[in-house]
Amino acid sequence: MSSTQRLIVTSGLPGTGKSTIAEGLARALAAPLFSVDPIEAAMWRSGLSPSETGIAAYRVAEAMAGENLVQGLSVIVDAVNPITEARAMWRALSEQHNVTLKMIEIICSDEAIHKQRIENRVRNIEGMPEVDWARVLERKAEYQPWTDERLVLDSARDMPEVLIAKAIDYCQPAS
Numbered sequence: 001m002s003s004t005q006r007l008i009v010t011s012g013l014p015g016t017g018k019s020t021i022a023e024g025l026a027r028a029l030a031a032p033l034f035s036v037d038p039i040e041a042a043m044w045r046s047g048l049s050p051s052e053t054g055i056a057a058y059r060v061a062e063a064m065a066g067e068n069l070v071q072g073l074s075v076i077v078d079a080v081n082p083i084t085e086a087r088a089m090w091r092a093l094s095e096q097h098n099v100t101l102k103m104i105e106i107i108c109s110d111e112a113i114h115k116q117r118i119e120n121r122v123r124n125i126e127g128m129p130e131v132d133w134a135r136v137l138e139r140k141a142e143y144q145p146w147t148d149e150r151l152v153l154d155s156a157r158d159m160p161e162v163l164i165a166k167a168i169d170y171c172q173p174a175s
Helices: 018-029 036-045 050-070 084-096 111-120 133-142 160-171
Strands: 006-011 033-035 075-078 100-107 151-154
Touching (some): 006 018, 006 084, 018 160, 036 050, 050 075
Parallel strands (some): 006 075, 100 151
């Protein structure tokens, strides 16, 4: 196993700040970032229906991450990862490439703040409508409990810069 190569996966409900954390990690670690939402939006723009793209977008991110892991790069994946099967996919990928897996779950413990973020959010992902609060609540109901070791960051408690610093520290290779 490479002592420095990592597969870093940010997870959490829409609007918790996982993309902000993933982007901050990508900049700090100079690592490629694969985000499932833009991948899925590109599939929709290509004519696939939303019912066809859920797991397919994850598989595309997995394939792209795998190709970069083969090149010896650390990789960051940004996805909701609401179910154990999605999380298992990242475990299997890290094992396949013999790299360290770092899972980070981002939560927002204050529902009012979370709802306000969703209502004010503009991500500008071409072809992907903004998520509304009702959809976030649906996703929350589908969200399965975690069994994986992970870092949990609460975006209601700390500013993004603090959360990114905590994530960077967590992802540093063991010395």
